[in-house]
Amino acid sequence: MIVEAGQLALTFAFALSVLLAIVPLYGSFVANQRLLLLAKPLALGQFVFCLLAMLALIYAFRSSDFTVINVAQNSSSTLPWYYQITASFGSHEGSMLLWVLMLAGWTALVAQYSKALPLLLQGRILAILGIILAGFIAFSLFMSNPFERSLPFYPVEGRDLNPLLQDFGMILHPPTLYMGYVGFAVAFAFAIAALMSGRFDSIWARWVRPWALAAWLFLTLGIMLGSWWAYNELGWGGWWFWDPVENASFMPWLAGTALIHSLAVTEKRGTFKSWTVLLALAAFALSLVGAFLVRSGVLVSVHSFATDPGRGMYLLVFLLLVVGGSLLLYGRRMHSVRSQARYQLFSREMLLWGNNIFLLTACLIVFLGTLFPLFHKELGLGSISIGEPFFNQMFYYLTIPFALMLGLAPWVRWKQQQLAPLIKPFSLLALAALTLALGVMASMQTVQANLALMGLLLGAWVGISALAEVTLRIRQFGSVGKGITKLNASHYGMTLAHIGFAVLVVGVAMTKTYTVERDVRMQAGDTAHVAGYDFTLVEVYELNGANFGGQAAELDVRKDGRYLTHLHAEKRFYRIQRTIMTESAVHARLSRDLYVSLGEELPGNAWAMRIQVKPFVRWIWLGGLLMSFGALLALADKRYRRKTSGQPTEPANA
Amino acid sequence: MRKVLFYVPLVLFLALALFLLSGLFSDPRERASAALDTALPDFALADLMQPQHIWTPEQLRGEAFLLNVWGTWCPTCNAELGYLTELRSQGVKIVGLYYELPRDPAFDAPFDLAVLQQDVTQKLAQHGNPYQFNILDLQRSLALDLGVSGAPETFIIDANGVVRAHHIGDINPQVWRTKLAPLYQQWSQP
Numbered sequence: 001m002i003v004e005a006g007q008l009a010l011t012f013a014f015a016l017s018v019l020l021a022i023v024p025l026y027g028s029f030v031a032n033q034r035l036l037l038l039a040k041p042l043a044l045g046q047f048v049f050c051l052l053a054m055l056a057l058i059y060a061f062r063s064s065d066f067t068v069i070n071v072a073q074n075s076s077s078t079l080p081w082y083y084q085i086t087a088s089f090g091s092h093e094g095s096m097l098l099w100v101l102m103l104a105g106w107t108a109l110v111a112q113y114s115k116a117l118p119l120l121l122q123g124r125i126l127a128i129l130g131i132i133l134a135g136f137i138a139f140s141l142f143m144s145n146p147f148e149r150s151l152p153f154y155p156v157e158g159r160d161l162n163p164l165l166q167d168f169g170m171i172l173h174p175p176t177l178y179m180g181y182v183g184f185a186v187a188f189a190f191a192i193a194a195l196m197s198g199r200f201d202s203i204w205a206r207w208v209r210p211w212a213l214a215a216w217l218f219l220t221l222g223i224m225l226g227s228w229w230a231y232n233e234l235g236w237g238g239w240w241f242w243d244p245v246e247n248a249s250f251m252p253w254l255a256g257t258a259l260i261h262s263l264a265v266t267e268k269r270g271t272f273k274s275w276t277v278l279l280a281l282a283a284f285a286l287s288l289v290g291a292f293l294v295r296s297g298v299l300v301s302v303h304s305f306a307t308d309p310g311r312g313m314y315l316l317v318f319l320l321l322v323v324g325g326s327l328l329l330y331g332r333r334m335h336s337v338r339s340q341a342r343y344q345l346f347s348r349e350m351l352l353w354g355n356n357i358f359l360l361t362a363c364l365i366v367f368l369g370t371l372f373p374l375f376h377k378e379l380g381l382g383s384i385s386i387g388e389p390f391f392n393q394m395f396y397y398l399t400i401p402f403a404l405m406l407g408l409a410p411w412v413r414w415k416q417q418q419l420a421p422l423i424k425p426f427s428l429l430a431l432a433a434l435t436l437a438l439g440v441m442a443s444m445q446t447v448q449a450n451l452a453l454m455g456l457l458l459g460a461w462v463g464i465s466a467l468a469e470v471t472l473r474i475r476q477f478g479s480v481g482k483g484i485t486k487l488n489a490s491h492y493g494m495t496l497a498h499i500g501f502a503v504l505v506v507g508v509a510m511t512k513t514y515t516v517e518r519d520v521r522m523q524a525g526d527t528a529h530v531a532g533y534d535f536t537l538v539e540v541y542e543l544n545g546a547n548f549g550g551q552a553a554e555l556d557v558r559k560d561g562r563y564l565t566h567l568h569a570e571k572r573f574y575r576i577q578r579t580i581m582t583e584s585a586v587h588a589r590l591s592r593d594l595y596v597s598l599g600e601e602l603p604g605n606a607w608a609m610r611i612q613v614k615p616f617v618r619w620i621w622l623g624g625l626l627m628s629f630g631a632l633l634a635l636a637d638k639r640y641r642r643k644t645s646g647q648p649t650e651p652a653n654a
Numbered sequence: 655m656r657k658v659l660f661y662v663p664l665v666l667f668l669a670l671a672l673f674l675l676s677g678l679f680s681d682p683r684e685r686a687s688a689a690l691d692t693a694l695p696d697f698a699l700a701d702l703m704q705p706q707h708i709w710t711p712e713q714l715r716g717e718a719f720l721l722n723v724w725g726t727w728c729p730t731c732n733a734e735l736g737y738l739t740e741l742r743s744q745g746v747k748i749v750g751l752y753y754e755l756p757r758d759p760a761f762d763a764p765f766d767l768a769v770l771q772q773d774v775t776q777k778l779a780q781h782g783n784p785y786q787f788n789i790l791d792l793q794r795s796l797a798l799d800l801g802v803s804g805a806p807e808t809f810i811i812d813a814n815g816v817v818r819a820h821h822i823g824d825i826n827p828q829v830w831r832t833k834l835a836p837l838y839q840q841w842s843q844p
Contacts, residue, residue, distance in 0.1 A: 278663060285667070298677040312678045320671055324664065331661035371673070378676045 003068055006056025007147040010097075013049035013104065014137040016042055020107075020130030024123035028196075036123035043111035043126050046133065050104035054088075054097055057146050061088045067154040070094060070146045076158040076576050078547040079166075086171045087161040092295060093146035095174060099291075100136050102175070103182040107133060110186055110211070117207060124193035125186075132185055135318045143311050160547060160576035169229030177222030177249060181287040183215025184252060187259065188284035191277045192326055195333045205267035205276065210640040212263060212280070216256045217631035223249050224624030235582030235597040237517070237612045239620055242391045244299040247370040248290030251363050255283040258359035260631075265352050269414055271339035272349070275356060281330060285323040286363070292319055298374060344416040351409040358402045365394045396451070403458035403505060406498060407465035411472075429468060433460035444514065444615075455509020463502035470495040490637040497630025504623025510616035517612045523605055531613040533594060534558040535567075540598075540607055548572040550580070553598045553607065557587065569598040569609075593617045689809075689817045695799035702752050702788035703771060709789050711815050718818075718842035719747035720834075721809040722784070722825075723802050726770075726777045727755055731806040734824040739782030741830070746838065750788035753797055753805050765792070810834070812841040 020042040027035025057070075061084045066072040074094070075087040089098040107129040114122045140146065164170075190208045194200050226246070231239045240246065259279040265272040293299055296312025343349040369386045376384050407429070411422060437456035444452075473491065474483030516531040527536045538554040550572040557564045569585035587594040592615045599608030689695065694711040701707040722738065724731035742748055752774070757765060774788070791797050800809060803822065810819040819837045821829070 274660070281663075289670075292674065296674075296678060298674060309678050316671065316674055316678065319674075323667055324671070327664035327667055331664050335657045335660045371670075374677045375673055378673050 002056050002059050003065065003147050003149070006053045006060070007145070009049045009052035009056065010100075010137065010141055010147075013046045013053060013100075014134065014141055016046035016049065017104075017130050017133040017137055020046060021127055021134050022130075023127075024130075025127035028120050028123050028127070033119065036119050039123045039126040040111040042130070043107045046130075047104040047108035050101045050137075054101045057094060057097060058085055058088045060147070061085065064158065066156065066158050067149050067151055068146075069148050069150045072150065072155050072158045074159070074161055076160040076547065078576075079158075079161055080546055082171065083161055083166050086165070089174055090161050090165045090170075091146075093140070093144045093148075095178075096136070096140045096144050097146050098175065099178050099182060100133070100140050102178045103129070103133055103136060103185060106179075106183055106186050110189075114207075121193050121197065124196060125189045128189040128192045129185060132189075132322065135322065139311075139314055139318070143314050157576070160574065163548070163572065163574040163577060163579050163581045164233060166574075166581075167229055167233045169225055169232060173222060173225040173229055176218050176225055180215055180217075180219025180222050180256075181249070181252065181290070183211070183218055184256060184280075184284040184287055186211040187215065187280040188326070191280035192329065195277065195326075195329050198333060198337065200266070200273045200277065200337055202267045202270050205263050206640065208280065209260070209263050209267060210635055212256065212260050212283075213631050213635050215283075216253070216260055217628050217635070219249070219253050219256060220624055220628045220631065223253060224621050224628070227624075228621050231617075232584060232586065233581070235584050236610065237515070237584070237595045237597075237614060239511075239617065242369070242388050244370050245290075245294050247366050248286075248293050251366050251370075252283050252286040252290060254359050254363040254366065255279055255286050258356045258363075259283050261352050261355050261359075265349055269341045269343070269349060271341045271343070272353070272356075273337050273339055274334050275353075277330065277334060279356070281323070281326050282363075285319075285326075288315075288319050288323060292316060293370070299370070341415075343414070346412070346417050346419065348409060348412045348414050348417070351405055351412055354405050355402075355409065358398060358405070362395065362398050362402075365398070366391070369394075399505060400454065400458065403462050403501075406501065407461045410466065410469045410494065410498070425468065429461065429465050432464050433457055436460040436464070452509050452513035455505050455513075459502040459506035459509070461502075462505070463499050466495045466498040466502070488637055488639070490634040490639075493630045493632070493634030493637070495630070496633060497627045500623045500626025500628075500630055502623070503619050503626055507616045507619025507621075507623055511614050511620065514615040515612060515617075517610070519599075520609050520611060521602055521606050522609050523607075528609070528611055530611045532559060533564070533613060535594075535596065535609075535611055537607070537609070543570060543572065545572065547576065548574045548581075551598065551601075553585075553596075553609070555585065555596060557594060565594070567594065567596050569596045571598040588618055590618055590622075591615060689800045690820060692817060694811060694815045694817060695796065697796045697799070699789045699791055699796060702750070702774060702790040705767060705790070709787075714749070714811065715815045716813055717747055718810065718812045718838065719749050719786075720838070721749050721751055721811055723751045723753050723797060723800075723805050723807045723809075725753045725755065725805050726773050728753075728805045730824045732777060732781055734806060734826065735778070735781035735784060737826060737830075738784030741825075742784045747786060748784045750785040751796065752788045752790045753794060753802070754790070754792050756794070808834070810837055810841055 020039065023042065024036050024039035027033070027038070060068050060071050061075050062081065064071065064075065064077045064084070070091055070093050071087075074091045075084055079087065087094070089095045107126065110129065111122075111126055114125070117125070187208055190204070190211065194204055223246075226249070227239045230241070231237065256279075259276065259282075262272050262276040262279050266276045292312065292315045296309070296315060298312065341349075369391055372386055373384055376382065408426070411425070434457065437453060437460050440456055441453055470487070470491065473487055474480060477483035477486045518528065518530050520528045522528060522537040524537055524539050527534050529535075534557065536556045536558070538556055540551055540553045543550040543552050550570060552568060552570045555567040555569070557567060565587045567585035567587060570583035572581045572583060573579075574581060582597045582599075584595055584597040592613060595612040595614055597610045599610060602608055694714065696711060698708050698710050701709060720741075724735075726732065738748055754765070754770070778785075789796070794802075800817070801820070806824050808821045808825055809817055812818050818841045819834070821834060823829070825834065
């Protein structure tokens with residue numbers, strides 16, 4: 001009954017989204033204010049119905065209603081209650097409903113918080129979101145219905161949730177990631193609405209900025225959580241695999257990062273308009289392409305969903321209409337938009353332009369690396385695969401100039417910068433970075449590794465430069481106490497995000513260089529020495545969980561004879577899906593992780609163990625977190641909440 | 655000129671869409687072996703049961719046959735032994751390429767031919783023996799040259815020693831009828 005109500009709610013949501021797509025748009029062309037005013041209630045209404053549909057699906061999972069195919073295939077009665085809830089978006093069908101709900105949520109938020117916008121623009125933005133919503137709800141309803149029943153023949157027990165997805169990280173990862181993906185739909189809708197009206201001033205940019213920042217924040221968090229999840233759950237200590245599905249989330253992130261920087265230029269200086277609009281279109285287009293790649297089976301990936309050419313076809317047609325249509329509009333309208341402002345070769349505009357170029361190059365590399373196997377095959381040249389070394393090398397070379405520029409850019413003025421005043425502070429910065437990098441290297445007792453040195457150097461450069469710059473700005477207000485409060489939140493946000501990037505670079509370089517990994521054979525009582533740590537296997541015993549069995553190993557870790565910590569690694573056997581999962585034992589410190597995963601049982605009461613010591617691996621996720629917090633701080637900036645009446649406000653310095 | 659520039663994103667996107675469309679209708683996991691339509695790679699490998707006999711491609715010429723990659727460690731291979739034996743009784747010539755798993759010196763016992771022979775004899779007695787003989791690919795070098803990604807896989811080799819077809823996965827009555835039988839017929843014509 002509840003399941004049917006969910007189906008009905010989704011149908012209502014579809015009807016409302018179709019109305020939302022048509023009515024305000026029509027109203028905007030015939031200048032009918034009443035039709036435009038309908039946009040807000042329609043947007044809020046469809047959100048309520050999407051929410052009801054999702055709740056109905058969660059109910060079906062919680063009550064283990066195995067007459068629903070989706071429940072039978074992705075849950076079981078022995079599954080713990082919290083995983084029963086997350087199982088509701090663990091499958092293709094369920095995750096599509098989650099996607100729809102997130103999109104509906106963003107639409108409702110735009111409807112709620114766009115009072116400052118002119119009615120015409122508001123109506124158009126919501127209508128465009130309505131079009132996208134209608135497309136996705138229709139896909140959910142007609143191509144991949146999460147509520148479909150298998151009556152009269154249904155199983156008495158479900159097939160259980162994929163054990164890979166039974167992890168805390170998995171509870172948070174998909175919703176956060178989807179919030180990011182579909183969040184870019186808002187910036188997309190703003191861009192299309194602006195293309196329709198031909199108005200791209202700094203006020204428009206100021207409206208878009210918080211939405212783009214919010215989407216970017218969620219995407220950053222989502223990617224970071226995914227990486228953390230893979231590290232804990234896949235049992236071999238990796239944190240990024242350049243898998244097509246990961247790349248599908250990384251591409252919109254790169255485009256989104258370029259977008260928030262380009263938006264800054266459009267807001268402050270009124271230039272880069274065609275860039276900004278193109279990036280707003282691209283960020284969402286890449287999210288859609290990503291959804292297509294994951295769900296159509298075009299590429300081989302470890303975590304793509306079960307494939308179905310019908311679904312792929314639908315998504316491709318949708319992609320063609322939405323992205324093709326918007327790019328056509330871009331081609332027809334954008335060439336008439338001119339930028340007024342002029343700037344010199346050495347100016348912040350140029351450096352941010354460089355930022356865009358590098359981020360887009362990175363995006364293009366990921367794009368080509370991901371899709372090259374497909375191109376190659378479809379051109380009849382045979383099968384190839386592109387792996388980690390390609391991406392790693394490309395990103396190694398890209399990061400160096402990118403980070404150098406990043407340290408420089410916040411110091412440089414808009415319009416024009418004289419070189420001379422910067423020489424002294426920058427020599428000091430470079431010296432400080434070099435000292436710090438070499439100091440850390442010396443404490444690691446090896447100076448041979450150039451990747452680590454490069455990473456430390458760049459990290460120190462970006463980090464020190466960001467800190468020094470924010471100190472300088474604070475001093476410019478006169479007293480320090482006054483400066484700290486006067487400097488606006490988005491400036492702190494930028495500084496924090498840049499430091500986050502520095503931390504990330506250091507983390508990647510150090511982990512890549514100094515990770516020590518050993519595969520050992522151990523019996524109870526044996527001790528393995530890895531990178532100065534002594535791992536002693538205390539015992540291995542049988543596990544008995546709710547829906548899994550298996551073995552657990554207890555280890556004691558000592559360093560220089562002193563007891564350090566206790567580790568608990570598991571190897572679970574999930575009974576219903578008959579799969580084996582490793583739950584790695586991790587002892588985390590800011591400077592290093594101790595990582596142990598339990599392997600196969602060997603003859604003679606022994607066990608294969610993989611032991612790793614990974615310096616600075618936490619820094620990778622810490623960097624991601626700092627970037628997200630940076631975005632959050634920037635969002636808190638007062639100027640996004642000020643009622644804008646039409647005239648440009650304060651001369652900006654951020 | 656400036657006007658045209660703004661259509662570049664659209665053109666690039668349409669080109670991409672074309673690839674995605676054609677990608678929808680092909681299986682990314684399907685891979686053609688690079689050895690297809692070329693002569694069998696050169697090898698000199700011992701017979702599994704009579705290790706003093708060394709097999710080379712020249713000795714395999716003269717008659718079309720199936721080269722079946724298998725191992726006793728592979729459950730699917732064991733499952734298809736029965737049907738393959740049936741095919742042998744219908745006159746299909748099948749040669750086994752025994753795929754020995756790599757050994758980890760730290761964890762595994764050293765390779766022992768006598769143990770393996772015993773293992774194989776027992777498995778074949780249990781499920782049926784479809785093989786004229788078995789070639790032991792201890793270092794997996796021939797399997798590598800043929801582009802084997804796992805077991806079971808089967809190649810059709812014609813009378814001139816040219817690799818004509820490559821099948822990944824097991825052979826069951828349906829696969830044989832719809833895919834392999836026509837190919838075998840075609841390439842075993844004198």
